[in-house]
Amino acid sequence: MSGCSALRTADARAGIVAFPSQRSSEGAGTTAGGTRGLKLAKRGGQHPSAERRDLGPASPRRVGALRRNSLTGEEGELAHVSNWPLYYLFCFGTELGNELFYILFFPFWIWNLDPLVGRRLVVIWVLVMYLGQCTKDIIRRPRPASPPVVKLEVFYNSEYSMPSTHAMSGTAIPISMVLLTYGRWQYPLIYGLILIPCWCSLVCLSRIYMGMHSILDIIAGFLYTILILAIFYPFVDLIDNFNQTHKYAPLIIIGLHLALGIFSFTLDTWSTSRGDTAEILGSGAGIACGSHVTYNIGLILDPSLDVLPLARPPITVTLCGKAILRILIGMVFVLIVRDIMKKITIPLACKIFNIPCDDVRKARQHMEVELPYRYITYGMVGFSITFLVPYIFFFIGIS
Numbered sequence: 001m002s003g004c005s006a007l008r009t010a011d012a013r014a015g016i017v018a019f020p021s022q023r024s025s026e027g028a029g030t031t032a033g034g035t036r037g038l039k040l041a042k043r044g045g046q047h048p049s050a051e052r053r054d055l056g057p058a059s060p061r062r063v064g065a066l067r068r069n070s071l072t073g074e075e076g077e078l079a080h081v082s083n084w085p086l087y088y089l090f091c092f093g094t095e096l097g098n099e100l101f102y103i104l105f106f107p108f109w110i111w112n113l114d115p116l117v118g119r120r121l122v123v124i125w126v127l128v129m130y131l132g133q134c135t136k137d138i139i140r141r142p143r144p145a146s147p148p149v150v151k152l153e154v155f156y157n158s159e160y161s162m163p164s165t166h167a168m169s170g171t172a173i174p175i176s177m178v179l180l181t182y183g184r185w186q187y188p189l190i191y192g193l194i195l196i197p198c199w200c201s202l203v204c205l206s207r208i209y210m211g212m213h214s215i216l217d218i219i220a221g222f223l224y225t226i227l228i229l230a231i232f233y234p235f236v237d238l239i240d241n242f243n244q245t246h247k248y249a250p251l252i253i254i255g256l257h258l259a260l261g262i263f264s265f266t267l268d269t270w271s272t273s274r275g276d277t278a279e280i281l282g283s284g285a286g287i288a289c290g291s292h293v294t295y296n297i298g299l300i301l302d303p304s305l306d307v308l309p310l311a312r313p314p315i316t317v318t319l320c321g322k323a324i325l326r327i328l329i330g331m332v333f334v335l336i337v338r339d340i341m342k343k344i345t346i347p348l349a350c351k352i353f354n355i356p357c358d359d360v361r362k363a364r365q366h367m368e369v370e371l372p373y374r375y376i377t378y379g380m381v382g383f384s385i386t387f388l389v390p391y392i393f394f395f396i397g398i399s
Contacts, residue, residue: 079150079152086209089202089206090202090205090206090209090210091206092202092206093170093202093203093205093206094153094166094203094206094207094210094212096166096169096170096199096202096203096206097165097166097169097170097203098155099279102125102283103331103334103381104327104331105173106118106121106122106125106287106385107327107330107331107334107385107389108327109121110385110386110390111323111326111327111330111385111389111390111393112323112326112327114181114184114185114310115291115300115302115386116180116184116240116302117177117180117181117184119240119243119287119288119291119386120176120180120236120237120240121173121176121177121180122283122284122287122288122382123236123239123240123243123284123288124172124173124176124229124232124233124236125169125172125173125176125280125284126280126281126283126284127228127232128168128169128172128225128228128229129165129168129169129277129280130260130277130280130281131224131228132163132165132168132221132224132225133159133165133273133276133277133280134277135162135163135224136159136160136161136162136163136165136273137160137273139160139162139163140160141160141161141162141217142160142161143157143159143160143161143212143213144161144211144212144213144214146211149211150211151210151211151212152209152210152211153210153211153212155272156212156272156276157212158272158273159272159273159276160273161212161213161214161217162216162217162220162221163217163220163221163224164204164207164212164213164217164218164220164221165221166203166204166206166207166212166213166221167200167203167204167207167213167217167218167221167222167225168221168222168224168225168228169203170199170200170202170203170204171200171203171204171221171222171225171226172225172228172229173199174192174195174196174199174200175196175200175225175229176229176233177192177195178192178193178195178196179233183308183309184308184309184310185309185310185311185312186309186310186311186312187312200222204218204221204222240291243288243289243291243292244291244292244295244296245295249288249289249292250288250289250292250293253285253288253289253292254285254289254379257281257282257284257285257375258281258285258375260281261277261278261281261371261375262371274367274370274371275364275370275374278370278371278374278375278378279374279377279378280378281375282374282375282376282377282378282379282381282382283378283379283381283382284382285375285379285382286378286379286380286381286382286383286384286385286386287382287383287385287386288382288386289379289382289383289386289387290382290383290384290385290386290387290388291386291387293387294386294387294390299387299390299391299394300390300399322398325398326393326398329389329392329393329396329398330385330389330392330393333384333388333389333392334381334384334385334389337380337381337384337388338377338378338380338381341376341377341380341381342373342377345372345373345376345377346360346363346364346369346373349368349369349372349373350363350369352368353366353368353369355368355369
């Protein structure tokens with residue numbers, strides 16, 4: 001059976017029927033691996049806009065129109081979904097590689113579970129995502145063509161396709177979690193060996209289902225991540241210790257992350273890749289600088305090596321209550337910081353570089369606005385996660 005035939009069979013089982021629209025020309029380039037072969041509803045002789053009118057208002061059984069990219073204005077294609085559990089499962093899988101997940105996941109580790117593991121997960125995530133985004137812009141492989149692919153999501157449609165950074169994140173995070181926690185915490189290794197393939201396959205398959213990547217993109221992202229981890233994981237401990245203890249670590253961290261962002265982009269056209277990479281680097285720099293300050297004032301100290309492996313504390317009402325309270329207070333503070341920094345940095349950058357600020361969407365596509373806005377905003381978000389919020393916890397007695 002050919003690759004395309006196999007994909008057609010899989011999509012038929014998924015129960016998706018796509019309706020042609022004016023957006024069906026999204027995504028340049030056709031690849032054998034990227035052809036999902038979804039069942040397209042044919043309406044001979046009609047103009048696409050007429051077809052859209054015939055459909056009437058989108059019913060609750062159709063998806064696509066709600067998955068909209070607020071920065072580019074693109075929308076996912078309107079399609080019928082008959083297998084809703086599978087659709088929601090893959091929506092969850094694809095969210096495991098989006099900003100909402102990261103802004104909840106890393107703080108949860110740092111505030112409630114193990115700050116050392118949380119910090120080092122961030123170091124690995126920044127490295128993997130940065131190399132993945134840069135490699136995309138070097139290879140410049142287009143997204144799967146639509147049609148025949150039905151794009152239920154278009155958040156990253158303006159970026160290139162190979163390697164899949166969702167697949168890279170979905171591979172790096174569970175593997176790193178097991179590597180960082182096994183031996184440090186007491187738990188059966190089998191739990192980690194079950195977590196890794198489940199997490200990784202869910203994220204990877206969701207990108208094919210959503211129409212954003214080919215099988216080849218996914219395989220490339222998976223193998224690329226394994227290579228990066230094999231080379232750089234032995235240095236994670238050294239990097240984290242440097243971030244915390246070196247006298248000039250904040251200056252070096254900020255300078256290095258800025259340099260990586262400024263000198264890594266040679267894009268022929270604008271895409272969300274540049275802003276996403278700046279956001280990743282800014283977050284990593286902010287978290288590293290915050291951990292440096294936290295360590296030097298003695299706010300959070302890692303347990304000594306002689307008490308390892310750590311035992312899981314008994315789950316009590318008080319423990320759960322404090323954990324929930326930390327998440328609620330911490331996330332409210334982080335989101336307030338992010339919103340304030342956005343409102344300050346975008347108009348300020350526009351004013352400094354004489355860029356019209358009437359249309360914020362267009363203004364943010366200028367490198368002079370996008371890079372400082374993303375770096376400063378998410379740098380402050382990262383700094384809040386590892387210093388400002390833990391200090392608030394200490395002050396009110398829930399640390």
